[in-house]
Structures are given as structure tokens and as C-alpha cells.
Amino acid sequence: MTEAAAPDLSLAVTHLMKGVVYRDTHEVAWRHLVQLQAQVRDHVAVIGLTVTVDEAEGYAFLRSRPVDLDGEESPVPRLIARRQLSLHVSLLLALLRKKLAEFDANSGDTRLVVTRQQLIDMVTVFMPRGSTDTRLIDQIDTHIGKVVELGFLRRFGDGEAAFEVRRILKAFVDAQWLADLDTRLAEYAAEFTGSTGKGGA
Numbered sequence: 001m002t003e004a005a006a007p008d009l010s011l012a013v014t015h016l017m018k019g020v021v022y023r024d025t026h027e028v029a030w031r032h033l034v035q036l037q038a039q040v041r042d043h044v045a046v047i048g049l050t051v052t053v054d055e056a057e058g059y060a061f062l063r064s065r066p067v068d069l070d071g072e073e074s075p076v077p078r079l080i081a082r083r084q085l086s087l088h089v090s091l092l093l094a095l096l097r098k099k100l101a102e103f104d105a106n107s108g109d110t111r112l113v114v115t116r117q118q119l120i121d122m123v124t125v126f127m128p129r130g131s132t133d134t135r136l137i138d139q140i141d142t143h144i145g146k147v148v149e150l151g152f153l154r155r156f157g158d159g160e161a162a163f164e165v166r167r168i169l170k171a172f173v174d175a176q177w178l179a180d181l182d183t184r185l186a187e188y189a190a191e192f193t194g195s196t197g198k199g200g201a
Helices: 009-018 027-035 037-045 087-106 116-124 134-150 175-179 181-197
Strands: 049-054 059-064 112-115 153-155 162-165
Touching (some): 009 027, 037 049, 087 112, 087 134, 087 181, 112 116, 116 134, 116 162
Antiparallel strands (some): 049 059, 112 162
16 A cells, blocks of 8 residues: 555544545545544544444444443533434434335335425324425425434435435434334324424424
8 A cells, every 4th residue: 555545544533523424425534434443433532432433334423422331421521412303303313214224125225315295295194184284394394404404314416306315314213213113103193293282383
């Protein structure tokens, strides 16, 4: 290996600090990261972070170090903030995770693409009858935008009517969570019905 092609720790860590590193969109950073996994882990541990690298799915990301067994937070200030998701965004993520699981079980492809209309249809199933008005559609578009911002969807193609479901969703919605998915979806439906009955949006 020539000096120019040698793996670069600073390049790998810098890209991780900016966000998720994907094999298909960050080819150079991904190659350096995979070759330097041990060094990267040691480097980010100093600032209270851990790195997850999934070579099979092709992504890597940073997380804050978990709380220790005594329930005490690390003395290092948290660099990656916890995000409280709204009920609607949580529902959309649950539905996307279920769709991804079905896709993996029935397709040999690795890229799941869904249309905006499919996303709208998926969410409105859980809404009260007659609530598919323009205002609701605008709200769902806002929730879709939030999921894009979180990195679980990526706009696909030239327009804004299709999205690729990013496989990193599997790292945040794990197997146990998926096993309880039907119960969770029933809870979402009940919550929406209750909110509507109380005059909520």
C-alpha cells in the first residue's frame, strides 16, 4: 500500500462526527473507517462515545457511551443529544421498520424505495375515518421531513415523491422492538383515537 492510500484516522473520525457514514455514499471515508476500526474506537472513547460499524448493512455511526452498571452517567459531557420523538414520527418509524423487515424477507434487493403516497397511506390507516384532509396531509409531510432529517429516509431520484429507507433504521429499531411491533402499533392506534376524542390534533 502506498503512502497516499494509507488509511487516515482523522478522515474517518471527522466523517463520523458529521453524521452516519454509509458505504454507498462515503466510499473513501468508509474504506478508511473499516481499516481503522480499533483505532477509531479508542479515539472516540476518550470523548465518551462508542462507534457502531455494520459492515453487512454498510453503515457506521457514533453513540454516547451507555450508562454504567451503577446507573451513573459518564463524567464526560454528552456530545450526542437524546431526541424525544413525537407520536407521529414514532409511528412512521415503526411502520418503516415493519416494511423493511417484510422487504428483506421477500426480496433479494438491498434498497427499499417507497413513494410519498405510500407513506401517507401507511400513516392514515391509523387515523380516524374522515381525517384525510389537506391539513392532515400537510402534517404527514412534516413528519416525513423529520424522518428525512433524522437520516432514516433519503430523497430518491430527482423529485421529492420517492424515498429510500436507510438501513440504519435497523440499528435503532432492534429485533426485540420489532417482535413487539404489533402491540406497539395497537398502542399508537389507541393513542390517536384517544387524542381525537379529547379534541387533540
